[in-house]
Amino acid sequence: MAARILFPLAVVLAIVAVALIGGSISFLQPLFSVALLYVAFAIFFFGFIAKVINWAKSPVPFRIPTTAGQEFSLPWIKWSKIDNPSTLGGVLMRMFFEVCLFRSLFRNMRTDLRSGWLIHSPTKWLWLLALGFHYSFLIIAIRHLRLFLHPIxxxxxxxxxxxGMFQIGIPPLYLSDIIISLCVTGLLIRRLFLPKVRFVSLAADYFPLFLIIAIITTGLLMRFVFRVDITAVKALANGIVSFHPVVPKGIGAIFFVHLALVCTLIAYFPFSKLMHMGGIFMSPTRNLANTSRMAYHENPWRQPPKFHSYEEYEDMYRDYMKEAGLPLERE
Amino acid sequence: MAKELTPQEMLRIDLTPPNRDWMDIPTVIKPGIYCYPAKPEKIEIVGMPNPHVWSPLDDDWGLPEDWKETFLQGMRERLEKHRSFKIFMDICVRCGACADKCHFFLGSGDPKNMPVVRAELIRSVYRGEFTKAGQILGRLAGGRKLTEDVLKEIWYYMFQCTECRRCSLFCPYGIDTAEVTIIGRELINLFGLNINWIQEPVANCYETGNHLGLLPHTFKQNIEFMCMDIEEFVGITIDPPFNKKGAEILFVTPSGDVFADPGIYTLMGYLMLFEHIGLDYTWSTYASEGGNFGFFTSLDMAQRLNAKIYAEAKRLGVKWILGGECGHMWRVVHQYMNTFNGPPEFLEEPVSPITGTKFENAKSAKMVHIAEFTADLIKHGKLKLNPKRNDHLKVTYHDSCNPSRGMGMFEEPRYVIKSVCKHFYEMPENTIREQTFCCGSGAGLNAGENMELRLRGGLPRANAVKYVHERFGVNMLSCVCAIDRAALPASMEYWVPDMKVCGMSELVGNALVMEGEHDRPTDLRGEEIPGFAKAEGEGEEVTEDV
Structure with missing residues (x-):
């Protein structure tokens, strides 16, 4: 039980320790910044593509959307164009709601058994935490572009x-930092304390959580406690994107810890459940139109079926059929 | 065993899983939960592998020597054939949204029945045998090796899933446990480990054309018996056509309706409806099964059984096909048939001969659902109906899983039922339409020996029925599924006594005013309708409104 929590925690702490040491020794700094980042990005880029190609290699033999609303049928029946799409536009809308607003998760409810009655009540916590987490992550990632792009x-x-508009503290605390901290804590609490979620959680679920928590923590520490020389970091980032890497002096070790954690996350990405980012787009229960009877869907590996033909059937039961007055092909 | 458990005892369910790793909880196969193994001769008929005698309670399941390689090779092949399976093995984040969506989990509290864990049973093998991390780190990467115990566990839980897809509705990535179960069962079938309640109907359907193995003459006779009942209760004579070449429409319905109470009343409803509108149609004794237990065996078997429908439509030279009320039949017809055995170029795009309505949504597969067909008839005023004949009923409607989440047919049956019944009450919204709960016995699990499992799985549906029963006095549970009609009566008898179960078309049949009918003091079951014993039209006034 504890191994699946402690092992990923230990791995994250080990990364922190190694990067802290590496980042403190100046001749190792290029290794812990430039080299690590290049390698991690290469793994992410090629790994992600390889995974998607690997998925795409398997065909979608059947049209199996999960229909979540009224089908398109008789003209006077109002159909659910998004939850049960029959057009490309509908599918795109469904995917938009799924990918951008987590539509299916929004449906979530909890079911409890209380004095003989199953009570189904809506619960939006998971949806809220997931949405808050993903969007603040996205905003933080975009914000970091200021380090790489010139002009910004x-x-x-x-x-x-x-x-940063709320101007809380100096330097101002970003809204996205607050939200992601709250959400990731909430997601961790779910895993640790909700019995059902704890029961199904694996090391592979705790590891990215711990990693992200460590990334957020080191990021905040850099901003508020152990200030790093932002111009030096920018020079480093510029060098990396222009493929003329230099490692300026004077960047604090905490920066290398932050970077090592980020690199671990992106290198780990293609081999992990984090690939749900790519998978959601390819999920056959969501990205197909419900046109199963309207349009032919081809199965590339279809074989003609071996079945009991009518002729065999009639041969088998001819006497009975004759007696019952059923029409026959051959008397 | 279920028979000894009272509902109060059955309801002692703990939905809180233990504070342990699921891999550390050994699976114990329990009587009342599992179904009996497939008989070898039933496997032989359809030429599937490794027919043998075995028992789930034995240590030795008679696995072939190379079973492990066969299983892994089978898994590898299926990963290459189904993008769904491959993606669903990779992207689950174990968020837990599906955990309490499964009727078997809610009814049993068995944490391995949480959809995520049921899929993890196979996913752990995928990780342990196919991914580098799993091969090196083993359990730390959520992987495990395939052993006999693992196979037995997979077997046990693949037959505790009715492929209802409720979990897939709530999954943020659309992970569909039915896909995992379908493939899990395919793998199980590589070793002759099917259950007999599925295998025997498969063999019967293959040879005689229907699950019950009704021979051609028996099939015809059974329907003729129902015509005799109609003659007695309604006073009209119906002479249904069989295997008639050149008919406009081939009608295919699950064979349960030809045989078992209360499905037979639904079938009487079909007969009366077709007579009422003078439909040029035919039954087929060869393609006499709409249901498809092959679908619960392997997709290959599903295709082989399904092939008969188009083949028969071609032989008889009909224009299009009309399908009766059935759940998984419609999953197969709607989402698989055209791909399996189509496109049927020899058929025409379906048009109602009575109203002229084109069924646009079926223009390629050329098969229309009876609810779509009947709703269109009623909308065009083509049926003479006396809904008062259903006034003694307070009706609710159970959405079957497959026409709900594998098709999206919600309004058509409701429109039909509300047109023929004045008193209609919906169950709570989280238990109907796309969120509907399974009857608890779908996907070939409606055997007798697993009654405890069925009653447990049936609890969430029954609980919602009980709610409308106590709140509104609902006394009739309607549905459009033959498995429901076979399974719900047992569930109702246990959880909500006094609740009757019927098909949509039975309610239609009751309300139809047939030309030349005599006084009809009874319904199609031969039970007196209050207020109709004396004369037509004197139904009791009921004040409550919908």
Whole structure:
């Protein structure tokens, strides 16, 4: 039981320790920044593509959407164009709601047994935590582009300004930092304390959570406690994207810890459940139109069936059929 | 065993899983939960592998020597054939959204019945045998090796899933346990380990054309008996056509309706409806099964059994096919048939001969659902109906899993039922339409020996029925599924006594005003209708409204 929680925790702490040491020794710094980042990105990029190609290699032999609303049928029956799409537009809308708003998770409810009655009540916690987590993660990732792009695109500037508009503390605490911290804590609490979720959780579920928590923590520490030289970091980032990497002096070790954790996350990505990011787009129960009777769907590996033909059937039962007055092909 | 457990005892369910790793909880195969093994001769008829005598309670299941390689090779092949299976093995994040959506989990509290764990049973083998992390890290990566115990566990839980797809509705990635169960059962069938309640209907359907193995003359006779009942209760004579070449429409329905109470009343409803509108149609004794237990065996077997329908339509030269009320039959007809055995170029795009309505949604597969067909007739005012004949009923409607989440047919049957019944009450919204609960006995699990499992799986549905029974006095549970009609009476008798079960078309049949009918003091079951014993039209006034 404990191994699946402690092992990933230990791995994350080990990464922190190694990066802390590596980041403190100046001749190792290129290894813990430039090399690590290149390798991690290469693994992510090629690994992600390889996984998607691997999925795509398997065909979708049957049209099996999960229909979540009224089918398209008689003209006077109002059909559910998004939850049970029969057109490409409908499928795109369904995918939009699924990918951007977590439609299926929004349906979530909890069922409890109380004095003989099963009570189904809506629960939006998981949806809220998941949505808050993913969107703040996205915003933080976009914000980080300011380190890599020169000049900084207006979109990134604007997002940055909105994200920091509450001006809490100095330097100001970003809204996305608050939300992601709350959400990731909530998600961890679910895993640790909700009996059903704890029961199904594996090391592979705790590991990315611990990793992300460590990334957030080191990020916040860098901003508020162990300030790093942001111009130096920017110079490093610029060097990396222009493929002329230099490692400026004076970047604190905490930065290398942050970076090592991020690199671990992206390198781990293609081999993990995090691939749900790619998988959701290819899920046959969501991305197919419910046109099963309207349009022919081809199965590339279809074989003609071996079945008991009518002729064999009539040969088998001719006497009975004759007696019962059923029409026959051959008397 | 179920018979000895009172509902109060059965309801002592703990939905809180133990604080342990599921891999550490040994699976014990329990009587009342599992179904008896397939008889070898029933496997031989359809030429499937490894027919042998064995028992789930034995240590030795008679597995072939190379079973492990066969299983893994089978899994590898299926990963390459089904993108669904491959993706669903990779992307589950174990968020737990599906955990309390399964009727078997809610009714039993067995944590391995949480859909995520049921899939993990196979996913753990996938990780342990096919992925590097799983091969190296083993359990730390959520992987395990395939052993006989693992196979037995998979077997046990693949037959505790009715492929109802309720979990897939709530999964943020659309992971469909039915896909996993379908493939899990295919793998099980590589070793002759099917259950007999599935295998025997498969063999029967293959040879005689229907699950019950009704021979051609018996099939015809059974329907003729129902015509005699109609003659007695309604006073009209119906002479249904069989294997008639050149008929406009081939009608195919699950054979349960030809045989078992209360399905037979639904079938009487079909007969009266077709007579009422003067439909040019035919029954077939060869393609006499709409249901498809092959679907619960392997997709290959499903295709082989399904092939008869188009083959017979071609032989008889009909224009299109009309299908009766059945759940999984419609999953197969709607989502698989055209791909399996179509497209049927020899048929025409379905058009109602009575109303002229084109069934656009069936223009390629050329098969229309009886609820779609009947709703269209009623909308066009083509049926003479006296809904007062159903006034003594307070009706609710159970959405069958497959026409719900594998098709989306919600309004058609409701429109029909509300047109023929004045008193209609919906069950709570989280238990109907796309969120409907399984009857608890689908996917070939409606045997007698697993009654405890069936009653447990039937609890969430029964619980919602009980709610409308106590709140509104509902006394009739209607549905459009032959398995429901076979399974729900037992579940109701246990959980909600006094609740009767009927098909949609039975209610239609009761309300139809037939030309030349005599006084009809009874319904199609031969039971007196209050207020109709004296004369037509004097139904009791009921004040409550819908």
């Amino acid at each position: 695109p207006g979109v990134v500037e604007t997002l940055d300004a909105i994200d």
